[in-house]
Amino acid sequence: MRDVHVDEIRGAVVRLCQEATVLLPNDVLQALKRARxxxxxxxxxxxxxxxxRNAELAADExxxxxxxTGTTVIFLEIGQDVHVVGGGLTEALREGVGSGYREGFLRASIVDKPFTERINTGDNTPPVVHTEIVPGDRIRIQLMPKGSGCENMSRFTTLLPGAGKDGIAEFVVRTVEEAGGxxxxxxxxxxxxxxxxEYAMYLAKKAITRRVGEPHPDAETAAFEADLLEWVxxxxxxxxxVGGRTTALAVHVETYPTHIAALPVAVNxxxxxxRLKEAVL
Amino acid sequence: MAELEVRLPLSDEVIEQLRAGDSVQLSGTVYAARDAAHKRMAEAIARGEAVPVDVRGQVIYYVGPTPARPGAVIGSAGPTTAMRLDPYTIALLEAGLKGAIGKGGRGPKVREALVRHRAVYFLAVGGAGALLSKHIRSVELVAYEDLGTEAVRRLELDGFPVIVCNDVHGGDLLEQGKAQWQRAAG
Known part of the structure; x- marks a missing residue:
């Protein structure tokens, strides 16, 4: 067992909030330059x-x-040989986001009581956290400030089990078309x-954490991604x-075994x- | 597709001249308001009460900026999705609003109302909030301070870059762009 103190986790989250919202990842920047x-x-x-120019200015200043500056989505991978000490993990993540947003002059966009008063929590807390237990003794924190303009365009469907690639492609292309600008x-x-x-939507969100344009390791899935990108x-x-060739920089597909009666498809x-930034502790 | 510099408020002559696809640099006063402020203004109008902004001849910018750092005028300040404001927009056009700045398209009812009320919808580049903030010279709180980032603010723009999306002649850049650039999928 390796001890990891919550102070270390909190500090990492503060830093990730402030860096992720300001510095565009290099793979995204390069994909935008190629598209240009x-x-x-x-x-x-x-x-x-x-x-x-915006990316350059944001980094410079x-x-x-x-x-x-989004809903703060955190993907957490916890090695099974890690022992978190010094306090609660969930609390540390929450405090890290709160301090990160307050001290970083980032927008507080999260409201509580979502279908009534919609009261702003004031510091963008709480984050949305997905936790996976993995082998090893490290903690990996990926932090994604996820804008709501794009998040609002998420779609989910359950296709007939035999709908195959055609059914999925039709749904993905229609989702992008309806989302427009x-x-x-x-x-x-x-x-x-x-x-x-719920797992299909998790996979769809996870898919956008992959480096932009890096093909899926499975050749058949990678070929499907290339087709989908062309169609989109x-x-x-x-x-x-405004009209043009570049509607998407990449399409990333993630899959998981499913039920004989099912073919759930989620688009995020x-x-x-x-924006995405990670730290390994 | 012209490139123009336009001084606000929009004159009737300028409004008639603008065409979907024109690149425009806007200078002058706009009002920042987004979801929560629109909801409040719509409720006030429905009750027959005054709204904090006389929208006659004015332009609304759909924006909720990040907090300004010490010494800065404003934080990052790009446009938010306009379609969410569609349910409130027609009442404001009826009250005399002449323009709006946002991102993404408008629904058919708002597009039609823009033509009827001789008003223009502009696109600013979503996700370019750092760059756009450099074209905002001053900020003044007008109303609904309790809404935080969603409060109504008066902004002074200086060469703020936008593209005409919907003009008063029925032109719609999003439709034109798609028609021009879509192709048969392979």
Whole structure:
């Protein structure tokens, strides 16, 4: 067993909040630059230029990339040989997010009592946390400030078990088409196939944590991702929906075995400000 | 598709001249308001009460900025999704609103009302809040301070870059863009 003190976890979360909201990951930046080179629509190029200048300015001046500093989504991998000491883990994550957002001048966007008073919690807490227990004695924290413009465009369906790739493709392309400019294209399309209803959506969200454009290790899934990307970009929606070749930077598909009666499909969209930062303790 | 510099408030002549797809640099006063402020204003209008902003001839920017750092005018300040404000927009157009800035498209009813009331919907680049904040010269709280980031604020823009999405002639950039750039899937 290795002891990890909650102070260390809290400190890491504070740092991740402040860095993730300001620094666009390099893989996203490179994907945007490649898209700018390929893009043919003059208005789309103008939009991509603004997005690239924004990333540069945000990093130079340590300004948030986007005013929507998101719901703080945390993917936590805890090694089974780790012993968290000095306090509660959930509390440490919550305090880390609260301090990170307050001290980082980040927007508090979370409201409690969601269907009545909608009272702002004041410091963007609580985060949404997904925990996995893995082998080893480390803790890996991935922090994703997830904007709501794109999150609102998430969709889920249950297809007939035999619907296959065609059924999934139809649903994914329709979801992107209906979302239009709302999720801030060029987007990253996360697709979760299999498991159960809630697990499919978890997979879709997990899919957008993959490095942009890195193909799935399974060749058949990777080929499907490439087809989906082509079909999504054939829509012509383009950056901010002004029309163009670049509607999505990537489509990532994650799968899990499912029931004989089922084919659940979830789509989770990520905006071009695809913020993600990780720490390993 | 023209490139224009426009001084606010929008004159009738300028409004008639703008076409979907035009790139425009806006300078002058706009009002920041998003979901919660729109809901409150709509409720006030429904009760026959005054709203804190006389929207006649004005432009509303759908934005909820991050807090300003010490010494800064404003934090990151890009547009939010306009479609969520659709249910409140027609009443404001009837009250004389002449323009809105947001991201993403508008529903058919708002598109039609924009033409009827001779008003323009502009796109700003969503997710470019750091860059856009550099085109905001001053910020003044107007109403609903308790709403925090969603309070109504008066902003002074300086060369703020937008693209005309819906013009008063029925032009819709999102439809035009898709029609021009979509292609048969392979």
């Amino acid at each position: 080179q390929r893009e043919e629509s003059p208005l789309a190029r103008q939009v991509l230029d603004q997005i690239l 340590m300004l948030p990339l986007c005013q929507d 709302n999720p801030c294209p060029p987007i990253i399309v996360g697709v979760g196939v299999g498991g159960t209803a 970009n054939a829509l012509g929606i383009g950056p901010q929906a 969209l990520q905006c071009h400000s695809a």
